[in-house]
Amino acid sequence: MVSFYAKYLKKPALGRSGRLPLVAVMLCALLAMACGAAGQSKGGDYATSPAEPGAYPQSAGAVDGDYDDSEAEMMEGTVSADYRSEPSPAPARATTRDIAKKVEISGGSSGAPPPAPPPPPQQQPARAKSKPTEESPTSATAASSTDRRKVTPLLVYKAHLNVAVFETEKSIDKVERLAREAGGYLVRRDDTVIVVRIPTKKYHDALETIAKIGDVIHREVSVQDVTEQFYDMQTRLKNLRAVRDRFEQLLGKAKNVEEALAVQRELERVTTEMERLEGRLKVLRELIAFSTITVEFAPRSSDKIDPKFRLPFGWLSSLGLSRLLEL
Amino acid sequence: MRFNQLFCAFVVATATAACGQSFTAATPPEFVEIENDYDDFDYRAASADGLVFAVREIEHDPEGSRAFWARAIENRMRDQGGYALIDTKDVKTAQGIDGTQLRFGHDEEGRPHLYYVTLFVTDDTIYIHEAGGTKELMEQHAAQVDWAVKHFWIK
Known part of the structure; x- marks a missing residue:
């Protein structure tokens, strides 16, 4: 994302058209998001800024695979197809992966690909459409990120x-x-x-x-x-919501189409990431509740029984029309 | 009539067993003793519809308690054969020999089978009395299975 803005700032037209304040506000919003995420996370890897030069090219490809494995491990048998196949907008892909990397780090190890999603249980409350931050899994209904230790x-x-x-x-x-x-x-x-x-x-x-x-x-x-993982995801979602709100405000202040499109792209990226996190939270909540x-x-080794029982008398085997009529 | 049949079967079994074996297996009515074409068995008998009895006579070396051998059989059947241990019973023959009967279940091609292994242990010999067939047959012939075990005789 920072590279995106760096590129944007280098454009000669930027200064001339007086867009610098708008971009500065956007940059501040992004910095606020980065600070919020880093402040909430505990691990050193979490605090790694996505803006560090050289970080994306090295991690992007590997993280993509790790991310899938992490999902498979965490969401075995319940991951939704929509969630997994949801595409990311191309310009923001590196940043999306970086977020994914952070989740993966807290998520743990690799695992087998998940099986097809199960049909939703009838007994379950309608959690799918509710806001993840407003509800919590079974044992921590009223918990928030601030009192996670309790x-x-x-x-x-x-x-x-x-x-x-x-x-x-x-x-x-x-x-x-x-x-x-x-x-x-x-x-x-x-x-x-x-x-x-x-x-x-x-x-x-x-x-x-x-x-x-x-x-x-x-x-x-x-x-x-998955306590830490759950609350980290909640925190990230909260931060993304704040960023989205700021982008929405910026969108209203855009002075021309180019600005509006740039903000719109970022807005889409943030929204996509929010949906992704909401999906993961939903699955995690489901895994905790059920x-x-x-x-x-299945035996470890099978002891086969011949399904056809045969008495060990040869003449019995010779009975039948086939032998009788064989001339 | 029934008593006569049982008695005759017992006499026939006793007579046919006089060939060097250290036991006498009781062959119930509706079963026939089968010539031993298999090294594994020292006695086999079968019903016409597929329930089979067998006895193995095994040298008791190294020595172990009946509980030890019962456990060994249980582990073998459960862990490697995939058999379910349904029940374990203490049995006593008409001769007064104590034994342990392990009752296993096992599905084959969707059909449930039962397999009873009764263990008698003396200082010199381990006797394994086996009975097996489909669950339906084993339940149908339950009395005969019990009778065969009850009248197993060690010389």
């Missing part, structure tokens, strides 16, 4: 159970029913695997109940603390 940690629970293969369909039915009765929903189901999401409050009870349905051979439970339980009915 709030309950925001945790994402995941469990994977390997269950012995016996009466699989019946057991899968039971797991699905249990999830629905607990206020959860089905994410995926096939012949041997079922993935359900259960309200986090009922996660432990549900896990115990599911474990009794079959013979659990292997159990893997993971908990990811824990994921995967039950897999």
